[in-house]
Amino acid sequence: MPALIVGNWKMNGLGEDIAEIAAMAGSGARAVWIAPPFTLIDRAVIVSAGAVKIGGQDCHAKDKGAHTGCVSAAMLADLGAGFVIVGHSERRRDNGEGDADVRAKAAAGLAAGLEVILCIGETREQRDAGQTDAVLSRQLAGSLPDTAEGLIIAYEPVWAIGTGLTPTLADVAAAHGHIRTELVGRFGSAGHGVRILYGGSVTPANAGELLGVAEVGGLLVGGASLTAQSLLAIAAAA
Ligand code: 13P
Numbered sequence: 001m002p003a004l005i006v007g008n009w010k011m012n013g014l015g016e017d018i019a020e021i022a023a024m025a026g027s028g029a030r031a032v033w034i035a036p037p038f039t040l041i042d043r044a045v046i047v048s049a050g051a052v053k054i055g056g057q058d059c060h061a062k063d064k065g066a067h068t069g070c071v072s073a074a075m076l077a078d079l080g081a082g083f084v085i086v087g088h089s090e091r092r093r094d095n096g097e098g099d100a101d102v103r104a105k106a107a108a109g110l111a112a113g114l115e116v117i118l119c120i121g122e123t124r125e126q127r128d129a130g131q132t133d134a135v136l137s138r139q140l141a142g143s144l145p146d147t148a149e150g151l152i153i154a155y156e157p158v159w160a161i162g163t164g165l166t167p168t169l170a171d172v173a174a175a176h177g178h179i180r181t182e183l184v185g186r187f188g189s190a191g192h193g194v195r196i197l198y199g200g201s202v203t204p205a206n207a208g209e210l211l212g213v214a215e216v217g218g219l220l221v222g223g224a225s226l227t228a229q230s231l232l233a234i235a236a237a238a
Helices: 015-026 038-048 073-079 089-095 099-111 124-128 132-143 169-193 207-211 228-237
Strands: 004-008 032-035 053-056 083-086 115-120 151-155 195-199 218-221
Touching: 004 195, 004 228, 015 032, 015 038, 015 228, 032 083, 032 228, 038 053, 038 073, 053 073, 073 099, 083 099, 099 115, 099 132, 115 132, 124 132, 132 169, 151 169, 169 195, 169 207, 207 218, 207 228, 218 228
Parallel strands: 004 032, 004 218, 032 053, 053 083, 083 115, 115 151, 151 195, 195 218
Antiparallel strands: none
8 A cells, every 4th residue: 555645724725725736636646645735625626627536534423414614525526526524633723623523523434435544643741641542542443434445544643733743664664553453452453454654743754654653654744744745755755
């Protein structure tokens, strides 16, 4: 399985930035996915012409209804999106989303035919208190959907996001190994097939060594995914 490089644009990107996605799509790079803001998904799907998979950064747990300002997984699929990110720590922090919400969103994404990138990760305080494995186990127990089919996990230590800090490679290996054990415990042999991404301050400079860690099946990239130049340099490391 080639490593998967996923760019999460967060609340960044105006119409002019579609050129970056067009450049990524035109590069011939394989296994590059981008989650632009909702407002750019339609245009991103068109310019990427299938070469870059486009996805959403979140979805509602319901298909439709009286939920002002929300976007459903069915709506994302209708636009031609191929995946959705759920449970990002910024959603958990800014929107009070808990594991049960994340589980419902993951189920909605899978039901809509999307691949689902489910994010988990510990805070600095939890790591310092030696609780990393316990936190990851709790988040997985509360948020995993019923099936492994279409599921991807992203391990994103909260303290590594946007800070320039990354865990040691040994700590990344330990966390990913723990997540794999939990996935196999939950899904049996299908748990071996679930890809596990690392995210948090990934750059062109550290991508290669992170991708060399056991059980790291790809990277979820924030700031360094905003330009084709930077994201393609990360993809080249894959
Ligand atoms: P940065 O790469 O900017 O640290 O963000 C990581 C992230 O949150 C991706 O979802």
